[in-house]
Amino acid sequence: MKWTKSLIQTLRENPGDAEIDSHKLLVRAGLARKVAAGLYAYLPLGMRVLKKIQQIVREEMDRAGAQEIVTPVLQPSELWRTTGRWDTMGPNMFKLRDRGEHEFALGPTAEEVFTDIAKGIVSSYRQLPLTIYQIQWKFRDETRPRFGLMRSKEFLMKDAYSFDVDAEGADKSYWTMYHAYERIFGRCGLKAVPVQADGGDMGDSMTHEFHVLADAGEDGIAWCEGCGYAANLEKAERKCGEIAADAGEQAVEEVATPDAKTIGQVASFMGLGAEAFVKSLVYVADGKPVMVCVPGDRDVNDVKLRRFLGAKSVALADFDTVLAATGANAGFVGPVKPASGDLRIVADIALKGAKGRIVGANKDGYHLKGVDLERDTRLGEGDFADLVVVQAGDVCPRCGKPMAIKRGIEVGQVFKLGTKYTDAFKAVYKNDNLEEKTMIMGCYGVGVSRTLQAIIEQSHDKDGIVWPSSVAPYQVVVELLDPDQGEVVRVAETIESALEAIGVDVIVDDRSERPGVKFKDADLIGFPVRVVVGAKGLSNGGVEIKRRDEDKSKTRIVPPEGALDVIRSLL
Ligand code: ATP
Ligand code: MG
Numbered sequence: 001m002k003w004t005k006s007l008i009q010t011l012r013e014n015p016g017d018a019e020i021d022s023h024k025l026l027v028r029a030g031l032a033r034k035v036a037a038g039l040y041a042y043l044p045l046g047m048r049v050l051k052k053i054q055q056i057v058r059e060e061m062d063r064a065g066a067q068e069i070v071t072p073v074l075q076p077s078e079l080w081r082t083t084g085r086w087d088t089m090g091p092n093m094f095k096l097r098d099r100g101e102h103e104f105a106l107g108p109t110a111e112e113v114f115t116d117i118a119k120g121i122v123s124s125y126r127q128l129p130l131t132i133y134q135i136q137w138k139f140r141d142e143t144r145p146r147f148g149l150m151r152s153k154e155f156l157m158k159d160a161y162s163f164d165v166d167a168e169g170a171d172k173s174y175w176t177m178y179h180a181y182e183r184i185f186g187r188c189g190l191k192a193v194p195v196q197a198d199g200g201d202m203g204d205s206m207t208h209e210f211h212v213l214a215d216a217g218e219d220g221i222a223w224c225e226g227c228g229y230a231a232n233l234e235k236a237e238r239k240c241g242e243i244a245a246d247a248g249e250q251a252v253e254e255v256a257t258p259d260a261k262t263i264g265q266v267a268s269f270m271g272l273g274a275e276a277f278v279k280s281l282v283y284v285a286d287g288k289p290v291m292v293c294v295p296g297d298r299d300v301n302d303v304k305l306r307r308f309l310g311a312k313s314v315a316l317a318d319f320d321t322v323l324a325a326t327g328a329n330a331g332f333v334g335p336v337k338p339a340s341g342d343l344r345i346v347a348d349i350a351l352k353g354a355k356g357r358i359v360g361a362n363k364d365g366y367h368l369k370g371v372d373l374e375r376d377t378r379l380g381e382g383d384f385a386d387l388v389v390v391q392a393g394d395v396c397p398r399c400g401k402p403m404a405i406k407r408g409i410e411v412g413q414v415f416k417l418g419t420k421y422t423d424a425f426k427a428v429y430k431n432d433n434l435e436e437k438t439m440i441m442g443c444y445g446v447g448v449s450r451t452l453q454a455i456i457e458q459s460h461d462k463d464g465i466v467w468p469s470s471v472a473p474y475q476v477v478v479e480l481l482d483p484d485q486g487e488v489v490r491v492a493e494t495i496e497s498a499l500e501a502i503g504v505d506v507i508v509d510d511r512s513e514r515p516g517v518k519f520k521d522a523d524l525i526g527f528p529v530r531v532v533v534g535a536k537g538l539s540n541g542g543v544e545i546k547r548r549d550e551d552k553s554k555t556r557i558v559p560p561e562g563a564l565d566v567i568r569s570l571l
Helices: 021-028 044-063 077-083 111-121 167-187 263-270 302-309 319-326 420-425 448-458 486-501 515-525 535-539 560-570
Strands: 032-036 039-042 074-076 094-097 103-106 130-139 154-164 192-196 207-213 219-223 230-232 253-256 278-285 288-295 314-316 344-348 357-360 366-371 404-418 428-430 436-438 440-447 476-480 506-509 529-533 543-547 556-558
Touching: 021 032, 021 448, 039 044, 044 130, 044 154, 044 167, 044 448, 074 077, 077 103, 077 111, 077 420, 111 130, 111 154, 111 420, 111 440, 130 167, 154 167, 154 448, 167 192, 167 207, 167 404, 167 440, 192 404, 207 219, 207 448, 278 302, 278 319, 278 357, 288 319, 302 314, 302 344, 404 420, 404 448, 420 440, 440 448, 476 486, 476 515, 486 506, 486 529, 486 535, 486 560, 506 515, 515 529, 529 535, 529 560, 535 543, 543 560, 556 560
Parallel strands: 192 230, 288 344, 476 506, 476 529
Antiparallel strands: 032 039, 074 103, 094 103, 130 154, 154 440, 192 207, 207 404, 219 230, 219 404, 253 366, 278 288, 278 314, 357 366, 404 440, 428 436, 529 543, 543 556
């Protein structure tokens, strides 16, 4: 391919809305272009990468025994009503009507559609196990579309669904996909780590997210160097040792703390560290207020709280609810005698046995000192649980070493669904005794377009992208420096066709630009290998070859006949 014949436009300026490097480079290198917030057009270079990632995904899915199908983007509401998700998916789902007033969704995912298909086709255990997948555009009305392809309204997803006769089979299907994901991301040149995650409304279901570790990641991950424990902060647990910052047995005393509302303000007012305090927050869980107490320097983990309470939803209470439940405004509430006699109080496990703590007095402008959580409140044995977000330095629940917190970009997820969908659809098969049994499901997503950008995020430098050879838009760029000189053109074209003949993607930069401009563009786009063919070089012994990730000093001067072998060894 000749550069002058292809639609490539690089930009000098970063797009105004780009906050992270990969978003800037995606646009500057001319891979994609914004159409509107969260909506992108893929330009030829981006399209080439997207296709290569899809091809890797496809090969690994097929190798794992999954079969490709494709289902409509437009999904009838009836399917979503069967599981109740038409009403519970919330505003993230794009809904529309056809001219006959029939309701549809633009598929944000496709469990319903696939379950319905499996139900319609599978009748006997002989047809199972079955894993089917598609690579299809998905639509989500994200609250904050941002970071380019990372969180967009329309994105390409590979979604696979497995159907098994029993839990053992479902387990096998799950791990088959898990290992396929390891190969997919590995082949994309990505280091993606499997991380335990919360099962959302699927309760304690097993699920792993695959994360690319990067500062730009939107998810926090608890990470143990010691044993490899890795869990999304939504799910991450910690081991609690001795009670920290305990002041011992004391009498309760009321202290005036006017104007000091936050723990930080009260702490500095009293000259104490935040850990001497109990942070008390009023939540509403499935419509009922609950007070949640955690050490003053910790944050409540809403997911853990919801699990512990067995609630469908939890959210911070509004001002009126806080006042009615405790008798005070937020900032002065605490677990000692709140106004409402039947307000449920729960506390983080690290507060079990805590004495001499400072809590809100349930009276505006006051705190209580010397509080013993078990002596002075109605917190009982069953009210303590791990309810906080893990922090760096917390003790690994598996091996006891201190954990670190990393940031991650979720590029894929594998999920055991059990019979949630197959029950709703009555998707059954007949076993060998001709009894009807419900199929057991798993679902497995890869964010194909997000993966494209995650590769850039993980693999770039100050000059631009550094594509892994497997997914690079072109693996080799031949810099034709003197496009008006016949001999130089001949050498460049010989190398081009020799590479094409062995299946290497090559682009010849035949523009009449200064070498500096051409090299800058090549570095920005990030072709893995650069071959410079110019009159001066040829008279000095040959063509110059270097890898994108190598320093200029590593440039090899190779006679044109030897170029092919050197390029091959570098790819
Ligand atoms: P997130 O937590 O980032 O919103 P999710 O867990 O809701 O993602 P899944 O339903 O697991 O997403 O979808 C499968 C994959 O699709 C994700 O692992 C992610 O790579 C990708 N994905 C999800 N939402 C988006 C989006 N808005 N833009 C691009 N890719 C996305
Ligand atoms: Mg997910």
